[in-house]
Amino acid sequence: MTTVKFQLETLSCPSCVKKIESALHKQEGVKETNVLFNSSKVKVDFDGTKVTVEQLESTITKLGYPVLSKKVS
Template sequence: MKKAVYQLEPLTCPSCIKKIETTLTKTAGIDSVKVLFNSSKVKTEFDESMIESNNIQETLQKLGYPVLSVKTS
C-alpha cells in the first residue's frame, strides 16, 4: 500500500471536500481518501498495482483542482 499527499491550490468551499472524496473513493485501487480543507491537501492510500500516483493527480486536475505538489511514501 502506498501513500500520497497532494497539495492543491486553496480550496474555496466545503462542498469541494465531498466532490473530491466521492470521486476518489469510487476509483479502483484507492483505499482511503481524506481531504484537509484548511491546508488544501488530499491524503490517499492506494494499491500501486492498480493505480499510479499520477493517475490520481490527473483525476484531481480533471475535477478542477490543480495539484501544486505531491509527496509519496
C-alpha cells in the same frame, strides 16, 4: 499499500472536499482518502498495482483543482 499527499491550490468551499473524495474513491485500488479543507491537502492510501499516482493526480485536476506538489511514501 502506498500513500500520496497532494498539496492543492486553496479550496474555495467545503463541498469541494466531498467532490474530491467521491471521485478518488471511484478509482480502483483506492483504500482511503482524507481531504483537509483548511490546508487544501489530500492524502490517499492506495494499491499501487491497481492505480498510479499520475491517475490520482489526473482525477483531481480534471475536477478543476490544480495540484501544486505531491509526496509519495
